[in-house]
Amino acid sequence: MSAEERVSCLRKLEQADAVATVARTSVLGVFAAGQDYADDGDYSWTDKLPEDSRRAADEILLGAAASGLELADLAGLAAAAGQARHRSR
16 A cells, blocks of 8 residues: 555545544434433432432442442442441431
8 A cells, every 4th residue: 555545545534533523423412402311320329218318329429430430330339328228227
């Protein structure tokens, strides 16, 4: 492949990437406008807790997620919070 062919190939790849970015942005805009993400967030984890405990539990889970905790670990953390609440009764 010549230098000219490589340049052409890279340009076409960049154009394809740009088209994909525009398409992704369009779909994400509609996704956000429709609040479609609400079904993805499993807020039922903390909905099972008494109302006065939910905010603190949400903050703990959000902090853990922001620090990079994996989904399975977040689920385990939420389950532990629920179990701790049941034991304290």
